Amino acid sequence: MTTLRALQTTIEALYPARGAESWDAIGTVSGDPEAAVGKVLLAVDPVAATVDEAIGWGADLLFTHHPLLLRGVTSVAEDRYKGALLARLIRAGCALHTAHTNADVVESGPTGTIFDRLGIPAGPEHRTPFEPLPDAPERGLGLVGDLPAPTTLREFAERVASILPPTAGGVRVAGDPEQEVRRVACCSGAGDSFLSHPLVRSADVYLTSDLRHHPASEAREQALLEGGGPALVDTAHAAGEHLWLEGAAERIRSAHPGLEVRVSNANTDPWTFLVTEQR
Numbered sequence: 001m002t003t004l005r006a007l008q009t010t011i012e013a014l015y016p017a018r019g020a021e022s023w024d025a026i027g028t029v030s031g032d033p034e035a036a037v038g039k040v041l042l043a044v045d046p047v048a049a050t051v052d053e054a055i056g057w058g059a060d061l062l063f064t065h066h067p068l069l070l071r072g073v074t075s076v077a078e079d080r081y082k083g084a085l086l087a088r089l090i091r092a093g094c095a096l097h098t099a100h101t102n103a104d105v106v107e108s109g110p111t112g113t114i115f116d117r118l119g120i121p122a123g124p125e126h127r128t129p130f131e132p133l134p135d136a137p138e139r140g141l142g143l144v145g146d147l148p149a150p151t152t153l154r155e156f157a158e159r160v161a162s163i164l165p166p167t168a169g170g171v172r173v174a175g176d177p178e179q180e181v182r183r184v185a186c187c188s189g190a191g192d193s194f195l196s197h198p199l200v201r202s203a204d205v206y207l208t209s210d211l212r213h214h215p216a217s218e219a220r221e222q223a224l225l226e227g228g229g230p231a232l233v234d235t236a237h238a239a240g241e242h243l244w245l246e247g248a249a250e251r252i253r254s255a256h257p258g259l260e261v262r263v264s265n266a267n268t269d270p271w272t273f274l275v276t277e278q279r
C-alpha cells in the first residue's frame with residue numbers, strides 16, 4: 001500500500017518545491033505522512049464541490065493546483081469555509097496536498113499542457129519561458145512559442161475554446177478576428193503581470209486568464225500605438241488550469257501501480273451564467 005509520504009516523494013520529483021514562487025504555499029496542507037493512500041483525486045480548486053467528491057469517493061488524498069491556505073491563517077473554525085473544508089477532510093481521513101507555481105514552471109504543467117494541446121512543438125528549442133529558473137533555464141513561468149502554421153485570431157480563439165472544458169464566460173478576445181497569429185505567449189492562470197514582458201510584447205497573441213479592464217486596455221492601446229503587440233485571449237482561470245491534471249494523474253499512476261487516481265470534472269469556475277442580450 002502506498003503512503004502519503006511516498007506520494008510526497010513522487011510529487012516532489014514531478015514538481016520540485018524549489019520551482020515555487022517565494023509567496024506560494026505548496027505541499028501537504030493536512031494529513032499524516034504515514035497514512036495509507038489507495039485513492040487520489042486531482043482537482044484545480046479545493047472547494048466544496050471537490051471536497052464532496054473526494055470524500056464521497058473515499059479518496060485518501062485530494063491533490064489540488066490552488067492552495068487552500070495561501071495567506072496567514074489564525075483559525076480553522078468551521079464557521080468559515082476554509083476551516084469547514086479542512087475539518088471535513090481531516091475527519092474523513094483525506095489528506096490535502098498542493099502543487100501550484102512549482103507545477104506551473106515544469107514542462108508538463110498547466111502552460112506546457114496548453115501548448116501541447118495547441119500543437120506547439122515541445123522542447124527548449126521551441127518554447128521559451130518568460131522567466132527561466134536559474135538552475136533550469138528550460139523551465140519557468142509562462143511560455144512563448146510558434147504555432148506550426150499561421151492562423152487567424154478568430155480560428156486561434158476557437159481552437160482555444162475547443163480544448164478547454166466549457167465555462168459560462170467562454171473565451172474573450174481583444175483584437176481583429178482576421179489578424180494573423182503565429183507566435184503565442186501563454187501564462188495559465190492570472191497572467192496580467194506579464195503584459196509588458198518583452199516576450200509577451202513580441203508575440204502575436206497572449207493567452208491567459210483574469211484580465212481586468214485597465215491592464216488589458218493599456219496593453220491594447222500600447223500595441224495600437226506601436227502597430228504591433230499581442231492580441232489578447234482571456235479564458236476562465238479554472239478551465240485553463242484543468243488540462244494538465246490528466247497528465248499529472250497519469251504520471252502518479254505510473255509511479256504507483258495499484259493506486260486509484262482520478263481527475264475531478266467538477267467545474268470550479270465561480271461564474272455560472274452569462275447574459276449577452278442587451279435591451
Ligand SMILES: [Zn+2]
Nearest residue numbers: 189190237241
Ligand atoms: Zn491558477
